[in-house]
Amino acid sequence: MDFNNLFINIFSSSFLILKRTLHLILTPYKTMREISLRGDKTESILLFLSSFLYLIVAGYLRKSVAMGIISCGAFILVFYVTAYFFYYISHGFNQEIKKTPFFITFSYTLIPTFFWFITNIILFILLPPPRTMSILGQGFSIIFIAYSISLLVWKLILVYFALRFSSKLGLYRIIYMMLLYLVIFVPLSLLLYYLKIFRIPFL
Template structure:
């Protein structure tokens, strides 16, 4: 029993090191790194990433006036994530009817790592909420900060799109235009769904 606990701790620490390593490699070498991630089978890494997401929701609950508890928000995030992964996977099966190269496990693993830009952006917003709470002024410093934040957000969005594209590419074996087609179909239902989440005050910006 003691040996098993020690083994779990060792596995967790090893996976944590891999997650940190992959995080930095995704910044500098997204193509090569995401290809390796799509072949991963260490489920501890997914657990660690999802724990980071849960800790964010927990922190956000205490920082902001959130009507929903962190556990409920996290559960809603899981639904969003599974819906997204399932949508891409099953639609890819329709596109490539006689091709069994698509892997849901690989897609789930890869998309988990694509959460890092989202997590960084949301945590940044929470931090800025503490340091520079709204409303912000229209002074030179205020405008400069707004421009910087927009550029920062766009860079994270671009990184996010690259990671999602590569996750789909390596996991589902789709071409460039097939992936763009999937994205288009995804936005058709996800935009109204996001508006619904906004109206019920669950997510102002979709966490996906």
């Protein structure tokens, strides 16, 4: 009976994630607000597992499963430090906020990153490096960069709405927190990138 309930819960949460992913593209404000109010921890767990699966598969394709496991550890660390960072800074402004909405809404901000994951793994299989400097090769690079930038913009929009509804703070305080976060964590991200531990341009 418990197994059946677990299966139903996972299935319904998976369907809800797919539905909300579409809505985050079309109506991010309304959808993120709904997630902050009604989001479930099971959805966050499934989003995490999807990301972990990618990192392991990517490590396997690059013949470095150990590095994939290390990347998983770095992924967990960066995510939790990020969520706690924004929670504690927000708590300084508004002591009535709760911790759970930060983790649930921030797990949904991983969706643009997950799109980037899937695209990379498909391209790695279909068009493995090294790629040429021909017109087609350069055109492909331009398209991929434009695609990555569009995902980054979407990511920033989702992060803003996640902070807006989790912290219940205004625009200027959210911008302040985001700038403070960038000042502290961009050097860490660059370090992890150059050490080849966590080679993801945006989390």
